[in-house]
Amino acid sequence: MNDEMRVRDIPAVLVSAWRVLRVYWAPFVVIACLGLALRSGALWVAVEVSDHNAFVAQLILVLAPLGFLLAMIAMLWMTRGALPNVAELSRREARQAPTEKRELRLVDVAVSVLVPFLAVYVSYGLLKEDLYRFTNEAAYDEFNQFTLGEPPDIDFASRLAIYDWQVVLAIVVIAWVVRYALGKFESVTRFLWLAFAGALVEVYYTSQVAQKVAEFREDGVAWVQERRASRLVLDEYDQVITSLGPLANPVDTATTWLFGLVGAIDAVVIVPLAWITVGAVVLGHKLSGPEEPARQPDPRWERIPAPVRRFGGGLVADVRERWSAFWNGLRMMATAGLLPMLTFCLAFLLVIRIPWIVGQLLRLAIGPLQTDTWLAFSPMEKAVGLAITMVLAAALLAAAIDWLLGPKLHPADAEPQPTAPREVSAEAGA
Numbered sequence: 331m332n333d334e335m336r337v338r339d340i341p342a343v344l345v346s347a348w349r350v351l352r353v354y355w356a357p358f359v360v361i362a363c364l365g366l367a368l369r370s371g372a373l374w375v376a377v378e379v380s381d382h383n384a385f386v387a388q389l390i391l392v393l394a395p396l397g398f399l400l401a402m403i404a405m406l407w408m409t410r411g412a413l414p415n416v417a418e419l420s421r422r423e424a425r426q427a428p429t430e431k432r433e434l435r436l437v438d439v440a441v442s443v444l445v446p447f448l449a450v451y452v453s454y455g456l457l458k459e460d461l462y463r464f465t466n467e468a469a470y471d472e473f474n475q476f477t478l479g480e481p482p483d484i485d486f487a488s489r490l491a492i493y494d495w496q497v498v499l500a501i502v503v504i505a506w507v508v509r510y511a512l513g514k515f516e517s518v519t520r521f522l523w524l525a526f527a528g529a530l531v532e533v534y535y536t537s538q539v540a541q542k543v544a545e546f547r548e549d550g551v552a553w554v555q556e557r558r559a560s561r562l563v564l565d566e567y568d569q570v571i572t573s574l575g576p577l578a579n580p581v582d583t584a585t586t587w588l589f590g591l592v593g594a595i596d597a598v599v600i601v602p603l604a605w606i607t608v609g610a611v612v613l614g615h616k617l618s619g620p621e622e623p624a625r626q627p628d629p630r631w632e633r634i635p636a637p638v639r640r641f642g643g644g645l646v647a648d649v650r651e652r653w654s655a656f657w658n659g660l661r662m663m664a665t666a667g668l669l670p671m672l673t674f675c676l677a678f679l680l681v682i683r684i685p686w687i688v689g690q691l692l693r694l695a696i697g698p699l700q701t702d703t704w705l706a707f708s709p710m711e712k713a714v715g716l717a718i719t720m721v722l723a724a725a726l727l728a729a730a731i732d733w734l735l736g737p738k739l740h741p742a743d744a745e746p747q748p749t750a751p752r753e754v755s756a757e758a759g760a
Contacts, residue, residue: 339733340673347729350409351722358405358724362717365401369394370709373460377467387468389530392537394460395451398720399443403436405724406612406731413732415739416613424616429513429648430525438513439615440529441536442656446607448540453601454682457544498542505535510648532652602678603663603671606734609727610659614735617658662734674730681722685715 351358372393380387410420424434436443451457509528516524571578634642663671692711 340670343729343733344677344726346413346732347726350412350728351725353412354405354408354725355721357408358721359717361401361404361408362720363713365397365399365404365720366713366716368397368400369460370713372397373463376464380464380468388538389534391460391464392533395448395457395537396533398451398456398716399447401720402447402608402724403443403612405720406609406728409724409728410613413613413728415732415735416728418739419614419616419735422616427513428651429510429517429644431517434615434651435525436612436615437525437529439611439652439655441532441652442611442615442654442659443608444532444536445656446604446611446659448536449604450601450608452540452544453604457540461541461544495542495546498538501538502535505531506645506649509652510645513648514644599675601682602675605678605723605727606663606671606674606730607656607659609731610662610734611655613728613731614659614662614738615655617662617735617738662738665737666734674726677726678723681719681726684719684722685712688715688718 372390376387376391376394379390410416426432427434427438430438448457509531512524512528512531515521516528571582689711
């Protein structure tokens with residue numbers, strides 16, 4: 331299927347998204363509000379618990395983005411019965427999980443959902459907002475602890491659980507081993523909840539990595555801006571703009587717009603593609619990836635003791651399987667074509683701007699307010715904008731993934747057309 335024919339399907343996909351939204355808008359709104367409430371509640375509890383145990387507070391803090399993610403998963407999962415290709419895939423039997431020795435489930439590939447979702451969460455600025463709120467409130471609470479007759483015992487680092495990158499790397503390795511051990515234990519006990527415990531382990535270590543990556547990113551930008559070469563470039567730019575005379579203002583405007591566009595690459599490209607990857611994993615994780623060719627055993631591998639070989643080989647297979655749905659989702663997008671993906675990116679770009687639009691409309695409707703009054707209501711404004719974004723994104727994602735699954739499920743069809751969702755009630759879809 332060429333790009334031109336695929337682009338002609340885009341209006342039908344948008345119509346399908348509208349039909350999904352028309353059927354499920356009410357439960358979508360409820361789920362989105364519950365997810366945002368979980369995010370806010372997790373931040374409050376983390377601050378309170380950090381005074382007693384910083385590690386437990388960090389475990390609670392990771393529930394903040396999890397509230398956002400679980401709401402999106404629930405909304406996408408609800409649409410399975412209304413989308414023909416997704417419904418067909420959901421009836422298929424998934425491949426066997428190598429560690430648990432049972433059918434592969436979405437919870438087994440949680441890291442494949444978490445990685446693209448955290449890219450979205452970081453790009454939205456929500457992770458930075460969570461960390462700022464937690465560190466600011468916890469540090470304020472720590473600084474204002476006074477005991478009569480004794481000096482305050484202030485320890486910011488331990489309460490805020492600030493880790494070096496070496497510690498974060500050790501957390502990743504330990505988390506992989508713990509996840510593998512939980513899977514092996516589940517294969518023996520057949521206890522379902524161990525899979526969810528393993529998913530929480532992945533939530534913890536991926537959130538720690540995301541925090542450290544965001545920190546490195548900010549430090550890297552600050553480091554580049556502080557370099558003498560950067561200042562020289564800016565000085566030369568100012569001199570060139572000054573020498574242009576009447577053309578200085580339009581040239582400076584065009585240059586500012588160009589660099590702003592480059593700086594907005596997250597919102598224009600990364601966020602839409604990450605959202606599509608999340609949807610592809612949630613609704614299409616049962617798709618099998620390409621079979622890997624059999625590899626010849628390395629003679630050096632035979633020198634390692636057999637117990638170590640079994641553990642190492644099992645751990646590598648386990649980690650590879652956890653990431654398999656993520657790579658399958660990327661391959662699904664790669665086969666969709668450039669023009670359809672650019673069209674979806676544009677649609678998601680409009681959805682992403684919903685919180686800003688809501689803020690502007692509220693300012694027009696309410697008018698000027700005192701700063702203290704507005705700060706009291708600003709969290710509600712953000713929540714309303716994010717809830718609308720989540721609802722629209724879920725409907726658009728569900729329709730887009732159903733369309734992307736068509737060629738995968740029916741490769742013999744030369745031109746699979748997007749099919750309208752079945753007219754089902756929200757209760758039936760749930």
